[in-house]
Amino acid sequence: xxxxxxxxxxxxxxxxxxxxxxxxxxxxxxxxxxxxxxxxxxxxxxxxxxxxxxxxxxxxxxxxxxxxxxxxxxxxxxxxxxxxxxxxxxxxxxxxxxxxxxxxxxxxxxxxxxxxxxxxxxxxxxxxxxxxxxxxxxxxxxxxxxxxxxxxxxxxxxxxxxxxxxxxxxxxxxxxxxxxxxxxxxxxxxxxxxxxxxxxxxxxxxxxxxxxxxxxxx
Amino acid sequence: xxxxxxxxxxxxxxxxxxxxxxxxxxxxxxxxxxxxxxxxxxxxxxxxxxxxxxxxxxxxxxxxxxxxxxxxxxxxxxxxxxxxxxxxxxxxxxxxxxxxxxxxxxxxxxxxxxxxxxxxxxxxxxxxxxxxxxxxxxxxxxxxxxxxxxxxxxxxxxxxxxxxxxxxxxxxxxxxxxxxxxxxxxxxxxxxxxxxxxxxxxxxxxxxxxxxxxxxxxxxxxxxxxxxxxxxxxxxxxxx
Amino acid sequence: xxxxxxxxxxxxxxxxxxxxxxxxxxxxxxxxxxxxxxxxxxxxxxxxxxxxxxxxxxxxxxxxxxxxxxxxxxxxxxxxxxxxxxxxxxxxxxxxxxxxxxxxxxxxxxxxxxxxxxxxxxxxxxxxxxxxxxxxxxxxxxxxxxxxxxxxxxxxxxxxxxxxxxxxxxxxxxxxxxxxxxxxxxxxxxxxxxxxxxxxxxxxxxxxxxxxxxxxxxxxxxxxxxxxxxxxxxxxxxxxxxxxxxxxxxxxxxxxxxxxxxxxxxxxxxxxxxxxxxxxxxxxxxxxxxxxxxx
Numbered sequence: 101x102x103x104x105x106x107x108x109x110x111x112x113x114x115x116x117x118x119x120x121x122x123x124x125x126x127x128x129x130x131x132x133x134x135x136x137x138x139x140x141x142x143x144x145x146x147x148x149x150x151x152x153x154x155x156x157x158x159x160x161x162x163x164x165x166x167x168x169x170x171x172x173x174x175x176x177x178x179x180x181x182x183x184x185x186x187x188x189x190x191x192x193x194x195x196x197x198x199x200x201x202x203x204x205x206x207x208x209x210x211x212x213x214x215x216x217x218x219x220x221x222x223x224x225x226x227x228x229x230x231x232x233x234x235x236x237x238x239x240x241x242x243x244x245x246x247x248x249x250x251x252x253x254x255x256x257x258x259x260x261x262x263x264x265x266x267x268x269x270x271x272x273x274x275x276x277x278x279x280x281x282x283x284x285x286x287x288x289x290x291x292x293x294x295x296x297x298x299x300x301x302x303x304x305x306x307x308x309x310x311x312x313x314x315x316x317x318x
Numbered sequence: 319x320x321x322x323x324x325x326x327x328x329x330x331x332x333x334x335x336x337x338x339x340x341x342x343x344x345x346x347x348x349x350x351x352x353x354x355x356x357x358x359x360x361x362x363x364x365x366x367x368x369x370x371x372x373x374x375x376x377x378x379x380x381x382x383x384x385x386x387x388x389x390x391x392x393x394x395x396x397x398x399x400x401x402x403x404x405x406x407x408x409x410x411x412x413x414x415x416x417x418x419x420x421x422x423x424x425x426x427x428x429x430x431x432x433x434x435x436x437x438x439x440x441x442x443x444x445x446x447x448x449x450x451x452x453x454x455x456x457x458x459x460x461x462x463x464x465x466x467x468x469x470x471x472x473x474x475x476x477x478x479x480x481x482x483x484x485x486x487x488x489x490x491x492x493x494x495x496x497x498x499x500x501x502x503x504x505x506x507x508x509x510x511x512x513x514x515x516x517x518x519x520x521x522x523x524x525x526x527x528x529x530x531x532x533x534x535x536x537x538x539x540x541x542x543x544x545x546x547x548x549x550x551x552x553x554x555x556x557x558x
Numbered sequence: 559x560x561x562x563x564x565x566x567x568x569x570x571x572x573x574x575x576x577x578x579x580x581x582x583x584x585x586x587x588x589x590x591x592x593x594x595x596x597x598x599x600x601x602x603x604x605x606x607x608x609x610x611x612x613x614x615x616x617x618x619x620x621x622x623x624x625x626x627x628x629x630x631x632x633x634x635x636x637x638x639x640x641x642x643x644x645x646x647x648x649x650x651x652x653x654x655x656x657x658x659x660x661x662x663x664x665x666x667x668x669x670x671x672x673x674x675x676x677x678x679x680x681x682x683x684x685x686x687x688x689x690x691x692x693x694x695x696x697x698x699x700x701x702x703x704x705x706x707x708x709x710x711x712x713x714x715x716x717x718x719x720x721x722x723x724x725x726x727x728x729x730x731x732x733x734x735x736x737x738x739x740x741x742x743x744x745x746x747x748x749x750x751x752x753x754x755x756x757x758x759x760x761x762x763x764x765x766x767x768x769x770x771x772x773x774x775x776x777x778x779x780x781x782x783x784x785x786x787x788x789x790x791x792x793x794x795x796x797x798x799x800x801x802x803x804x805x806x807x808x809x810x811x812x813x814x815x816x817x818x819x820x821x822x823x824x825x826x827x828x829x830x831x832x833x834x835x836x837x838x839x840x841x842x843x844x845x846x847x848x849x850x851x852x853x
Contacts, residue, residue: 167494
């Protein structure tokens, strides 16, 4: 296998792009779901209502103590059991990613919310806003702005982490590349190509993060 | 639901043995990889803070490369691609003679990947100290190595204990990826038990408990260390 | 209703209808009751377990196990007196089959599942319809005709399988000096054999035949040696339902007694649509004879 033949990439391009589409779809849905649940968790932790804060803290610490692969296995096993019908691997994996990422997002969002000066909250409350109005109209918009670079960095990590769906054989970009690699006996070319594609997207992502950081730095 | 709970499976042979062996491999992979990550990561982190442009450039290049390719892909690169691009003799050795091929590959891949993250922590720790101390060291007539040895590093490492702890725990969790190249570590062992006994709940619960307990124990222990070693007047921080 | 082997199944249905309901009362079987209430029998199938249970050219699963299940479905129809029973195929994997059986999603699993005593705490099995076991595959002309020829050589084993344990035990017992390389799965193992990382690959013989038939050069490889382990496959049914289990057992025993089972085997394995070319082994032949219990 000493002669490299990169034409195998061109030949299988549509198949690989389909896999890449799956990778992006999973990333985007997991970000959306993770952000939604992560925000709720962060609000719960900062709500000042002890039982709620404790539950949210326990959730976050618990998920952060587990390897993602184990979480993927858990949900691959649990989701059909709970739903009582077979769901494609995609949904099991998506649930796993959303619940797992929510723990990480909640920490970022909590830090972001805490960074909004307390005077703002006091001012909003003085205007007669309730907790949810204060959060929704005053704190969160500012917090999200401040958090954007960190959230994006986490999104890049998530993009990389989606490759772990490999363990349940969901056809994302890496699995597609591996299928071609095994079928055509082109491991060197395919894995190098896969690495290069991830590298390019992640570098673009971190470039965007740096630009944002410069813009938000005031 | 028609599920037959049987927790005794976890303490009966051979399954308990599999769990313990898996746990052993998890510890072995994580500690060996951490050794590489800490040594190399510290070196690179220091390189990124030196005054030599070349050294800084090497450090930055390393970090950008290793941080932006998924760890799983790096495992595959080391396991499948690396031996193929070696000269024939070396290739043959790696493929056929190298002891514990899957374990060795996992340690190298995980160690080199984590080094890029440790590098960033070490760099941020040193940078957090500020230029004043370096200048003070210079004024005292210290050479650059002496400045690092006696001024920057002792303080820098103490500042970054919390982020380093979480990097260590990340290695511990990431060692589960070794199962993709055939190391039967903890996660793989529980999956194996599920496969053999059809007692998936029990097996996965065992792994979950083990990972959580270790994580919380390490975090608790490091919090004590952190308190004992805190540099007065500084706040602990880490790279984002 | 879509159904694969319509002709065979219809024939079986007629034969069984002639016999009349020979099974016990459906009332004491939760699974039969469930099937009757839903009007649907749900069959768990694999998607890539060739040639047992897989998706062929069409949408519906086909294979050796699926054919056998066809007869069981006909028997359920007779038992319940419902000709219009719908068959629903539910895809399962090695990781989801237990969950889906435990929560009642599937009534019967027609795949390639090994029967062992520990697993019987969780599920029940119908009589053994296939026997595989650990063997080794090697390149022809490599001078390997059994495990004893592996001295000083390298064998690849899929991590955590029964094969791994069986071959390690055999090596220890014979005092051989064999280097073992563990791989993640069969594809990786086969690749290792093709790229000369290993001299032989050990696995279930049926998988080895399958890997050879799919390889670039099927004529270059062979399955050699004696069986080093015993892995009987059985169709899986929910636990604690002896009535339903017996219904399945009767169907399987009938097929074995009438010689129909050997014909189904020949259809899928000798050489079979995927050209797996695996002759009926002596021990599976014996198993068919022994399990053909009298009525």
